[in-house]
Amino acid sequence: MAFEPILTRNIRKPGSETIDVYMASGGYQGLRRGLKEFTPDKLIEEVKASGLRGRGGAGFPTGMKWGFLPKTKDKPRYLCVNADESEPGTFKDRLLIEKDPHLVLEGIILSAYAIQSGLAFFYIRGEFHQGCRTFEKAVQEAYAKGFLGKNILGSGFDLDIIIYRGAGAYICGEETALLESLEGKRGYPRIKPPFPAIVGLYGCPTIINNVETLANVTLIAERGAAWFASIGRPPKNTGPKLFCLSGHVKRPGVFEAPLGVPFLELLNEYAGGMKHPDRPLKAAVPGGSSMKILPAAKCDVLMDFDSLAAAGTMLGSAGGFVMDSGTCIVWALHNVARFYAHESCGQCTPCREGTGWLVKILARLERGDGHPGDVDLLAGIAGKIEGNTVCPFGEAIAWPVESYVRVFRDEFEEHARAKACPGKAAAAR
Amino acid sequence: MTIPVRPDTDHKIDELLSRFPMRGSALLPALYLVQEEKGHVSDESMEYIASKIGVSPAFVSGVVSFYTMFHRRPVGRHHIQVCRTLPCALSGSDTLMAHLKARLGIRDGETRADGKFSLASVECLGACDRAPFIQINEREHGPVDGTKMDEILKGLE
Numbered sequence: 001m002a003f004e005p006i007l008t009r010n011i012r013k014p015g016s017e018t019i020d021v022y023m024a025s026g027g028y029q030g031l032r033r034g035l036k037e038f039t040p041d042k043l044i045e046e047v048k049a050s051g052l053r054g055r056g057g058a059g060f061p062t063g064m065k066w067g068f069l070p071k072t073k074d075k076p077r078y079l080c081v082n083a084d085e086s087e088p089g090t091f092k093d094r095l096l097i098e099k100d101p102h103l104v105l106e107g108i109i110l111s112a113y114a115i116q117s118g119l120a121f122f123y124i125r126g127e128f129h130q131g132c133r134t135f136e137k138a139v140q141e142a143y144a145k146g147f148l149g150k151n152i153l154g155s156g157f158d159l160d161i162i163i164y165r166g167a168g169a170y171i172c173g174e175e176t177a178l179l180e181s182l183e184g185k186r187g188y189p190r191i192k193p194p195f196p197a198i199v200g201l202y203g204c205p206t207i208i209n210n211v212e213t214l215a216n217v218t219l220i221a222e223r224g225a226a227w228f229a230s231i232g233r234p235p236k237n238t239g240p241k242l243f244c245l246s247g248h249v250k251r252p253g254v255f256e257a258p259l260g261v262p263f264l265e266l267l268n269e270y271a272g273g274m275k276h277p278d279r280p281l282k283a284a285v286p287g288g289s290s291m292k293i294l295p296a297a298k299c300d301v302l303m304d305f306d307s308l309a310a311a312g313t314m315l316g317s318a319g320g321f322v323m324d325s326g327t328c329i330v331w332a333l334h335n336v337a338r339f340y341a342h343e344s345c346g347q348c349t350p351c352r353e354g355t356g357w358l359v360k361i362l363a364r365l366e367r368g369d370g371h372p373g374d375v376d377l378l379a380g381i382a383g384k385i386e387g388n389t390v391c392p393f394g395e396a397i398a399w400p401v402e403s404y405v406r407v408f409r410d411e412f413e414e415h416a417r418a419k420a421c422p423g424k425a426a427a428a429r
Numbered sequence: 430m431t432i433p434v435r436p437d438t439d440h441k442i443d444e445l446l447s448r449f450p451m452r453g454s455a456l457l458p459a460l461y462l463v464q465e466e467k468g469h470v471s472d473e474s475m476e477y478i479a480s481k482i483g484v485s486p487a488f489v490s491g492v493v494s495f496y497t498m499f500h501r502r503p504v505g506r507h508h509i510q511v512c513r514t515l516p517c518a519l520s521g522s523d524t525l526m527a528h529l530k531a532r533l534g535i536r537d538g539e540t541r542a543d544g545k546f547s548l549a550s551v552e553c554l555g556a557c558d559r560a561p562f563i564q565i566n567e568r569e570h571g572p573v574d575g576t577k578m579d580e581i582l583k584g585l586e
Contacts, residue, residue: 076450085555086553086555087553088514088515088516088552088553088557089515089516089553089557090555090557091555091556091557091558094555094556119450125555126496126498127498127554127555127564128555129567129569130567130569162448162449164454164457164458165457165458165461166457166496167457167460167461167496167497167498167499168496168497168498168499168551169495169496169497170552170553181457182454183451183453183454184453184454184455184456184457184482184492185453185456185492186491186492186495187495187496202450202451244557244558246516246519246520246557246558246560247515247516247519247520247557248519252557252558252559252560253558254558289514289515289553319557321515321516321519321557323519327519332515332518332519335513335514335515335518336515339514339515339552339553342552343552345495
């Protein structure tokens with residue numbers, strides 16, 4: 001049976017962002033069904049049974065995360081929506097927020113009901129001006145229809161939502177940095193444990209979920225866990241997924257496919273293949289710039305959490321991008337390292353100092369001023385950052401450095417030896 | 430202390446203070462309100478916001494300096510941000526930036542003397558399918574090549 005796009009079923013309809021168009025296509029039926037047929041605990045069980053794993057990057061089972069909340073209810077609980085989409089190569093949540101905000105909002109209401117939270121925060125990256133306006137309007141429409149506020153659809157469940165704009169900091173997509181930012185502070189990640197489910201926003205139990213994850217909750221409430229679990233590669237990689245593909249492809253974009261779609265199908269069929277017919281694929285990063293790179297010969301992989309882990313990389317935020325034969329890998333890694341050096345929050349010394357050193361070394365290699373030991377130095381620094389920081393940002397820079405250097409070692413050595421960058425001119429085309 | 434903002438901005442900040450379970454959360458939205466009115470966040474504005482929220486001016490300054498979207502100095506009426514991160518760079522953002530520098534006669538991070546344009550290279554704006562991608566104030570454009578850029582600039586004259 002051909003796969004029927006469902007997360008993106010509305011996005012091409014005129015006025016897809018309005019509640020009228022959303023409801024005309026059956027929108028908010030999942031909410032009606034969820035509030036009527038499920039107790040909060042049953043809804044958590046349903047999400048567990050669906051196999052839904054977080055779409056933000058780590059792929060942690062959503063229902064299990066919800067299950068970590070304390071059983072006592074002496075403190076308020078909060079749901080924080082992570083709409084701080086900032087991983088280079090990733091622009092899928094932007095699509096949902098701008099084109100189908102009610103699909104997301106319905107999932108937020110259902111999830112808040114499941115975890116019994118009366119106040120949800122929608123933390124959206126500051127640069128998403130259009131998305132923020134669209135989502136604000138969607139929230140107003142939902143209040144007007146009684147889907148937000150007091151006694152939603154006569155269920156006795158109350159929910160308010162506050163939209164909170166980030167202000168330009170990649171790190172705030174890390175869940176505990178997001179909480180700090182929401183509290184009006186610098187976005188410094190917190191040490192875990194305690195995990196946010198126990199001590200989160202304002203010291204209260206908090207669940208942080210990604211936008212696409214919550215959109216999937218809408219679908220699960222609407223069609224059931226069994227339906228969801230039949231899509232993709234059950235039992236551990238279930239459901240529809242949004243895949244981004246950019247870089248040297250003919251048609252960059254967001255493509256919906258079941259988890260486990262072959263990468264080469266995404267590249268050649270969904271994205272139309274390579275941009276320049278005379279320049280074949282050199283390498284791909286399947287999951288966003290912090291994930292490990294795959295050389296062309298190893299790109300015959302399935303796009304799901306476990307298949308990519310087995311291939312030595314990760315699905316991450318599914319922000320894939322590809323580079324063709326004209327790309328200088330040293331130049332590309334220099335760009336990636338510069339990003340992470342710029343975005344390091346500065347809290348942990350290995351990451352703050354290490355990212356700066358990496359940029360300096362890569363810059364001199366690219367300039368033609370490299371030293372003979374530079375290639376080993378890069379790998380050594382990456383190894384000393386990994387595992388030695390409060391948050392996974394350390395891995396986010398260590399992994400690309402380790403993998404680019406390992407896979408394309410000859411090219412790095414060549415830069416150090418020849419004192420020049422042969423690929424630079426081609427890369428910018 | 431005199432209030433350095435318009436009464437309506439002051440009023441909106443008061444509303445923010447009671448909106449959140451803890452008033453500290455009002456800081457980022459309050460900074461946005463002030464920046465919206467003034468175009469940037471001055472020392473005076475930071476002292477004012479600090480006293481409203483009940484934190485020190487140094488704390489506010491620490492927050493402002495953490496986030497790239499708060500401007501400590503005025504930027505141009507048209508603030509042009511060019512994404513430079515890898516997916517945009519693979520699509521020629523370097524060339525676009527060089528083109529803009531030449532057209533505007535300013536360097537990365539500068540504001541033109543007449544105050545009309547400022548130029549900044551920024552990290553990933555989350556629109557890699559429209560690379561190379563730029564933002565001018567709150568408007569988005571992409572993909573942008575030299576010709577398209579000239580058309581956009583012409584529209585701003």
